[in-house]
Amino acid sequence: MIMEALIGEQEEITIKALSKKIDVSSRTIQRDLNNIQSVLDSYELELVRKSGVGVQIIGEQRRKQELAQQLKKFTQREYTLEERLTLILCMLYEATEPVKLYSLSKDLGVSISTVSADLMKLEEQLRPAQLSILKKRGYGVELSGTENAKRRAISYALSKTLKEEGLFSLIKEQIHQNSSRYEDPISERLLQLVDREKLGKIEEVVKELYPDFALSMTDSAYVGLIVHLALAIERILQGENITIDSAYLKQIALEPEYPIAKNIINRLMDCFQVDIPEAEVGYIMMHLQGSKLRQQDGGLDAATNIELYRQAKKLIEEMEEQTGFHLSSNKSLLEGLVTHLKPAIHRIEQNMGIVNPLLEEIQSNYSDLFAQVEIAVKKVFPNLPVPKDEIGYLVMHFGAVLIEVLRKGDLKAYVICSSGIGTSKLLASRLLREIPEISVVSNISVFELNELAPTITDRDLIISTIYLQDFYREYIMVNPFLTSEEINQVQLYARRKMLIQKTPPIVKESPVTVDALTEKIEKLHEYSDVILSILTNFQLSELRQQETVEHYLQEACALLEDREVILAKEMVANALLEREKSGGVGIPGTKLALYHTRSEYVHKPSFTVHKMESAIWIKGMDGNDVKVDTILMLLSPETFGKAGLEVLSFISTLIIQDEQSTLLFETGNQSQVHSFLATEFEQFIRENIK
Numbered sequence: 001m002i003m004e005a006l007i008g009e010q011e012e013i014t015i016k017a018l019s020k021k022i023d024v025s026s027r028t029i030q031r032d033l034n035n036i037q038s039v040l041d042s043y044e045l046e047l048v049r050k051s052g053v054g055v056q057i058i059g060e061q062r063r064k065q066e067l068a069q070q071l072k073k074f075t076q077r078e079y080t081l082e083e084r085l086t087l088i089l090c091m092l093y094e095a096t097e098p099v100k101l102y103s104l105s106k107d108l109g110v111s112i113s114t115v116s117a118d119l120m121k122l123e124e125q126l127r128p129a130q131l132s133i134l135k136k137r138g139y140g141v142e143l144s145g146t147e148n149a150k151r152r153a154i155s156y157a158l159s160k161t162l163k164e165e166g167l168f169s170l171i172k173e174q175i176h177q178n179s180s181r182y183e184d185p186i187s188e189r190l191l192q193l194v195d196r197e198k199l200g201k202i203e204e205v206v207k208e209l210y211p212d213f214a215l216s217m218t219d220s221a222y223v224g225l226i227v228h229l230a231l232a233i234e235r236i237l238q239g240e241n242i243t244i245d246s247a248y249l250k251q252i253a254l255e256p257e258y259p260i261a262k263n264i265i266n267r268l269m270d271c272f273q274v275d276i277p278e279a280e281v282g283y284i285m286m287h288l289q290g291s292k293l294r295q296q297d298g299g300l301d302a303a304t305n306i307e308l309y310r311q312a313k314k315l316i317e318e319m320e321e322q323t324g325f326h327l328s329s330n331k332s333l334l335e336g337l338v339t340h341l342k343p344a345i346h347r348i349e350q351n352m353g354i355v356n357p358l359l360e361e362i363q364s365n366y367s368d369l370f371a372q373v374e375i376a377v378k379k380v381f382p383n384l385p386v387p388k389d390e391i392g393y394l395v396m397h398f399g400a401v402l403i404e405v406l407r408k409g410d411l412k413a414y415v416i417c418s419s420g421i422g423t424s425k426l427l428a429s430r431l432l433r434e435i436p437e438i439s440v441v442s443n444i445s446v447f448e449l450n451e452l453a454p455t456i457t458d459r460d461l462i463i464s465t466i467y468l469q470d471f472y473r474e475y476i477m478v479n480p481f482l483t484s485e486e487i488n489q490v491q492l493y494a495r496r497k498m499l500i501q502k503t504p505p506i507v508k509e510s511p512v513t514v515d516a517l518t519e520k521i522e523k524l525h526e527y528s529d530v531i532l533s534i535l536t537n538f539q540l541s542e543l544r545q546q547e548t549v550e551h552y553l554q555e556a557c558a559l560l561e562d563r564e565v566i567l568a569k570e571m572v573a574n575a576l577l578e579r580e581k582s583g584g585v586g587i588p589g590t591k592l593a594l595y596h597t598r599s600e601y602v603h604k605p606s607f608t609v610h611k612m613e614s615a616i617w618i619k620g621m622d623g624n625d626v627k628v629d630t631i632l633m634l635l636s637p638e639t640f641g642k643a644g645l646e647v648l649s650f651i652s653t654l655i656i657q658d659e660q661s662t663l664l665f666e667t668g669n670q671s672q673v674h675s676f677l678a679t680e681f682e683q684f685i686r687e688n689i690k
Helices: 002-007 015-022 026-033 037-041 061-072 081-094 101-108 112-129 147-172 185-191 196-209 219-237 246-252 258-272 279-294 302-323 331-349 359-365 367-380 388-407 421-434 446-455 484-498 514-537 549-562 569-581 642-655 659-667 670-689
Strands: 046-050 054-058 132-136 140-144 411-416 438-444 461-464 540-543 592-599 606-619 625-637
Touching (some): 002 015, 002 026, 002 054, 002 061, 015 026, 015 054, 037 046, 081 112, 081 140, 081 147, 081 185, 101 112, 101 140, 112 132, 147 185, 196 219, 196 258, 219 258, 219 279, 246 279, 258 279, 302 331, 302 367, 302 388, 331 388, 359 367, 359 388, 367 388, 411 421, 411 446, 411 484, 421 438, 421 484, 421 642, 438 446, 461 484, 514 642, 514 670, 540 549, 540 670, 549 569, 549 606, 549 625, 569 592, 592 659, 625 642, 625 659, 642 659, 659 670
Parallel strands (some): 411 461, 592 625
Antiparallel strands (some): 046 054, 132 140
């Protein structure tokens, strides 16, 4: 299964993504990857692992196809738990009478006890959909619930397994071509529930009546409508009908979408020679109504949606209280919520349900926001059982707005770090990257903190890697390399600060003095000198095999001594080793180690990259051991101006600026890294001139 997954990928895939795809632990994936290369050798393929990026099978496409064909010949297929649950649901959905446990056991290739355990898990998953599994001793098991609920469960299984792009491909391509792109048996099994010939006829009917649908509706709405109609036709032909409240049916008959839905039903009855109940019109309307609202341009008419506007405004007010951010003035958020709530409330009141294929990702990536929206929804709609799928869509509305709000963060953070310029700058860079509320970070010493205390405002953050004795103001203490938990703590700290009203500064126009202009020009001149020295003396070297990191450092320093960058290689190497003792130098999640020091034996500021012949284990900045194969060396003279130190600190931030820059320092050649430095330095100069 790992090989099947990797062959189907055009780019690297992370271990985490693989483990999720195959439904086993990351440790299992890591262990089994070790056994794959021996199989790949016979196909002249190679398994490539890139730290922090992922794994990939590389080689000729022809050889990949040969391996893929061979993998298909395996008759024994071991299904994951989720796959088994989906298959059981399909079997029970299609069955017209109870299904024996033995039959399920044989089809799935597992024991009867495993099937029994799976049925308990499946029933737990189906409970929110108001379905249960009825067990009849001596007869078997069957799916119990309304036809509406059964279709809802199958629609969800289709969306979850094939995802939106897979379903769209099915609708737009497969029904017109007698071939299948889905070689996965679970996808194939689900697609058997939706006859392809009928799908083709249904789409022809819809396109014939309303040729603009495919263009005006979103992909997911269009797919949802076609799949719903296909499932409906299949079940009606089997004698399974849905019901809808008669009062609600009279109500929706007045809606503008009703004639469209009615027209589709009449055309399908002619096409398939079958009676379709009036109840189906209501369900078709939901697809049309939700899509039609989403494509409206301009503002919505508040007069016709007063209650919806009131509910949407109340929801926004509750979210303001939950998040602490001002959202009431955002007109597009209000209109977006009203647009979504109208069909959503209808769906919930009629117990129609909705499938949100992104629900798992939303809950994982925006867990805090999801919980906040859930609380707000319960307050605004206390008598409406809003399902998690609908909550997920509301989270996307609020998330889009909050991301924009957070991008406008204007907080200043003071960072106190005792580990040196490299570590403090890495921490500063991480804060700017991870905490969008922070726009400026100032690295200061403990002594400077006391001097600056009177000028630090209530909206400023103070973040320290050491305990600040006798410091009277609020601050937060973190490790030099932020953990996930610490990022969350700083995030909350920053959001509290964002709520504090900003005092408008008193601006006094004053003429530029000669001294001030001279100082600026001298600073720019110092920047230029340091950058010129670094670019001139930059070197990417290959170091010979050594036993210890000490020997590698000595060899690297010898190269710098030959170029007259440093004066005494032994003294500089010792200074770098002493620096390592005060804290780790390995950058977590990479194969890089950043060694830096200020020394009287350093003649010129320098930044060099040294590739070791074999990787070694050293202590990382987060306290854990890291396997590194590249030494990044940042050297500064003992007496060095503030502007010069800023340039060296800037280099530290470039290393972890993003995944691409980190990868460049790990794998790039001299020309690539040199060019990257030149580009970034040019931007640095431009910003400082401004």
